[in-house]
Amino acid sequence: MPEVGARFVQMEDELASMAAIIGASAAGARSFTATSGPGFTLMMENVGLAAMMELPCVVANVQRASPSTGLPTMVGQSDMLQARWGSHGDYGIIAYSPSSPQECFDLTVRAFNAADQYRVPVFVLMDEVVGHMTERVVIPDADAIPFRPRKGPRHAPSERPFLSYAADADLVPPIAHAGEGYKVHMTGLTHDERGYPAMNADAHEVLVNRLVDKIRLNADDIELHEELFLDDAETVVVAFGCTARSAKHAVDEARDEGLSCGMLRPITIWPFPERRIRELIEAGKVKRFVVPEINLGQMRREIERLTSLPILRLNNPGGQMPRPDAILELIRS
Amino acid sequence: MTTHEHIRETTANIHPIDKLLRADRLPHILCAGCGIGTVIHGYAHAIAASGIEEDRHVCVSGIGCSGRAAGYVNVDSYHATHGRALPFALGIAVHRPELVVTVISGDGDLTAIGGNHLIHAARRNANINVICINNFNYGMTGGQVGPTTPVGAKGTTAPTGSAEAPFNLPYLAKATGAVFVARWTILHVRELQDAILRSMQKPGFCFTEVLAPCPTSFGSANQLGPGVHEVEIYRQRCVVDNGNPRLEGLDIDLIDENKPITVGNFVDVERAAFGEQGR
Amino acid sequence: MDVSRAQVPLGRVHVIVERCKQCNFCIDYCPTSVLEYSPDTNAKGYHFPVVSQGKETACVNCRFCDLICPELAIYTTEVEAEQTA
Secondary structure (H helix, E strand, O other): OHHHOOOOOOOOOHHHHHHHHHHHHHOOOOOEEEEOOHHHHHHHHHHHHHHHHOOOEEEEEEEEEOOOOOEEEEEOOOOHHHHHHOOOOOOOOEEEOOOOHHHHHHHHHHHHHHHHHHOOEEEEEEEHHHHOOOOOOOOOOHHHOOOOOOOOOOOOOOOOOOOOOOOOOOOOOOOOOOOOOOOOEEEOOOEOOOOOEOOOHHHHHHHHHHHHHHHHOOHHHHOOEEEEOOOOOOEEEEOOOHHHHHHHHHHHHHHHOOOOEEEEEEOEEEOOOHHHHHHHHHHOOOOEEEEEEOOOOHHHHHHHOOOOOOEEEEEOOOOOOOOHHHHHHHHHO | OOOOOOOOOEEOOOOOOHHHEOHHHOOOOOOOOOOHHHHHHHHHHHHHHHOOOHHHEEEEEOOOOHHHHHHHEOOEEEEOOOOOHHHHHHHHHHHOOOOEEEEEEEHHHHHHHOHHHHHHHHHOOOOEEEEEEEOOOEOOOOOEOOOOOOOOOOEOOEOOOOOOOOOOHHHHHHHHOOOEEEEEEOOOHHHHHHHHHHHHHOOOOEEEEEEOOOHHHHHHHOOOOOHHHHHHHHHHHEEEOOOOOOHHHOOOOOOOOOOOEEEEEEEEOOOOOOOOOOO | OOHHHOOOOOEEEEEOHHHOOOOOHHHHHOOOOOEEEEEEEOOOOOEEEEEOOOOOOOOOOOOHHHHHOOOOOEEEEEHHHHHHO
């Protein structure tokens, strides 16, 4: 890490890893940690702190078969809902779900930029199959990698007190870091624009709504998905991560058989690409969804709340990928 | 010498050290007779005496009454989650090694929920100064006993007295690798300020325990009376033993009037601080 | 040390009345017992410290009351310094 001007610290546990990357972020660092399953749960306390303090950071969670220790080193997609709802309270986050090694690289770059743009914790929600996959990866020259710096203060520290939580029109406040002279105060308590504790329901409502809305209202700019043959598809397979690789194979074979099907792959698993799914439903072509996932129905719930159309599911709680022929069978059914 | 017949007190609106405090937030939320304010005050004086620009000082706290310290000091300050002040501070110290990072927090925050982080920050000799305010209980949540409650002392969760052996914090800090270890009380205002100042000037993990009264919770559970009565125990029973005494024997017994409470700057040794050897 | 030439500083006590919570630290631990409680109270109902009758020249500006005050409600200055400043 020092070769590229970065620092690595082997922390004592995941509570500490998460706290340390938030502290480093407070000092201006782009910071990152990685974990799997139980470690992600340990990080959840401070995911809430990062959300509340609005300190950008990136966490990769390579999902295993869960709950608890489950099947370590074996595949799962069990943390989709934990990623969104894992810490207590309401707040917004972003989670990217790569389905190839190249995307692991590209989406991690995107994760850092999104974290800085929206001042939120951002997750790279891999699964074990993608995490352990070997494929060709193209890493561009450093200056060709998109870099979006954080929005800093627009006045000198001496001019007037800096308001750490006075948001712009995009609902994101500019950030000042430790050592820059702005004498910021940041707390996990409900706080006012100065960052000072504000122990009342009115301040809480303003703050928590903004923490949710800065992602909710910017979702169209954040959301990413890949689609295949959706223009005329009557059966739409929705799949993410490694599962999307099986799904794509099944959809290709089904099209060869002349079946009217397509695939939608959420790349941002959060915010979930619900606008596109609503459009497909409103267009009236889609007759049903097929949802394979390596959990017992976490993504299905997201689709169920958007539609009353039939949802054919293919679930296992972890340890194996869904086979393409099993998905194909559902498309044919 | 000029003679002055009648020098009465004058009424003031600000304190000379106010610029280092978030004076617009005073009076603070801490109870009458609580010692935490004295420690915040001492930290501010140590910043002024350090000769290090205010902008290079950072204060991090955890949760609890002592965890409110960061909210009252006018430097870059962070009020982290319960027990996690040290790893949060480590992130700052690693990214900006030129900053002087001080963690002010309580005994419960630093040694119970944060105990693992404490021993590892000391082990790796992280460039962090810890001011651990020890009031022998969880004051904010109603006086539960914790890892520093002396044997026999009462709390809401040990109404007949704590049966567990407490941590001896200077011994713990030394054993796990701190390069500076001190214990003072809020009565030892100048010694405390000097210990904080020494921590600010010394690279590596520096640990100062400060005994402080908690009249509302610990004091009332143990019939110690108002805060000033607990301070009086310190005055009567503290023995200063600077240098390097046998730290094993430094347990605190607030009940037995015959037992001394040893205070002092116990450890001041050199060891490469975290990051100095490059990684 | 030439005792005949040694000068004991003379201090003035300043009180920030509204910060005081009546903890007693300054009154109990003033080395020259300068302070006592005012009969008056501040807005929160606390009696704040004042200089006792007969102790008007007893403060030596040792600053102990200042340093031990948890509320930053009291400090002292040296009277000589005030005049030459």
